[in-house]
Amino acid sequence: MKTSLGIYRGLPQPIYVLFFSTVINAVGIFVYPFLALYLTQRLGYSALQAGTYMTLASVLYVPGSMIGSKLADTIGRKPVLVIFQLMMDLCFVLAGIFEGKPIIVYLVLLALFFDGMVDPAREAMKTDLTTIENRQVSFSLIYLGHNIGFAIGPVIAGYLFYSYPSWIFFGNAIAGAFATLLVMLRIKESKPSKETIEESKQWKTTEKGEEGGILKALFTRPRLLFFAVSVTFFSYAYSQTLFALPLLTTKLFAEQGAVLYGRMMALNGIVVVIGNPIIVSKLRRFHPLANITASGLLYAIGFSLFAFAVSPPAFLALTVIYTTGEIINATNEHFYVANNTPISHRSRFSAILPIIMGTGHAMAPIIGGTIIDAHSMNLLWISTGLAALIGSVGMFILYLTEKKSRN
Secondary structure, three states: OOHHHHHHOOOOOOHHHHHHHHHHHHOOOOHHHHHHHHHHHOOOOOOHHHHHHHHHHHHHHHHHHHHHHHHHHHHHHHHHHHHHHHHHHHHHHHHOOOOOOOHHHHHHHHHHHHHHHHHHHHHHHHHHHOOOHHHHHHHHHHHHHHHHHOOOOOHHHHHHHHHHHEEEEHHHHHHHHHHHHHHHHHHOOOOOOHHHHHHHHOOOOOOOOOOOOHHHHHHHOOOHHHHHHHHHHHHHHHHHHOOHHHHHHEEEHHHHHHHHHHHHHHHHHHHHHHHHHHHHHHOOOHHHHHHHHHHHHHHHHHHHHOOOOOOHHHHHHHHHHHHHHHHHHHHHHHHHHHOOOOOHHHHHHHHHHHHOOOHHHHHHHHHHHHHHHHHHHHHHHHHHHHHHHHHHHHHHHHHHHHHHOOO
């Protein structure tokens, strides 16, 4: 473990700032992991109504992302990140004040709109601050920071959910504000200069700048489009851990289901903290597409077996399996995308590609709610595993295509 952690030495100083900011922010991710439970148990929504709402929230994320990405590629990453993160935090403060009232659903929708504006700026900043040589390790460290925080946050939220539900929102807002303050004080604007972008158009790499708008630039990279479509099957599958999994645990274990779900999310974070540096150091020599193919197979196994799990130890064991797939996927997916994104369109690619890749995420709650209401929870999990398998096949086809083009 100590040897594996050595891969994080010598990275750019702003990457360490982003690491600590990410830890703080992730400690306070209370709202979204428990949103399905909040809608069904606090506001009385059915599974289908909750799924429809969460799909609407994901759809509303799209215009926010497109607006934020354009602003980040023009006025800069930092102002977009700071201003709209604080706007999102304000929405959660208001939600805490009005906890239990119908206005909550609108405040959360608005918060997720602002979250959409922030994410492309944050992703572009991460890429700006790295080179192709240190990018995978840098992204791995930031992802590790997210999971260090996430190992703590859901456990706290699980206990707050029934006793102090307003603090689900207040806690999220406070952590977000502190994380944003750290970025505001310690990281300079990272947007590449016009001169650098112009020079990049002569580069021989897939990061070279492109002329024109987002769609013209995107269609210069058809493999990246195919990659994004394949990833959406993974995003559909993984999204069920936020929607269907808490519904399953509470169905089987009543009020203790929320506590079990919090422990599963904490275990997810712990496995990432322990396994992330080890897996990155062992697998970084392999092609990222080969690694992502393997991650899809682990998703397929872990998610489909939730259809047959009936005890807390089984749920925890399956969490370890799908989390291992998550580590492999997360430490290779963003690396592959960044290396194939034009420097001139980083924020806009960080908006449009997640929209494509997140289609499955957006559709998962409403599809999941429909399957649960019309058929059964077991059928949902079997179909979820099948979706992950389809994504894995797509990645393997893309891997063979790239391997053939290099020969």
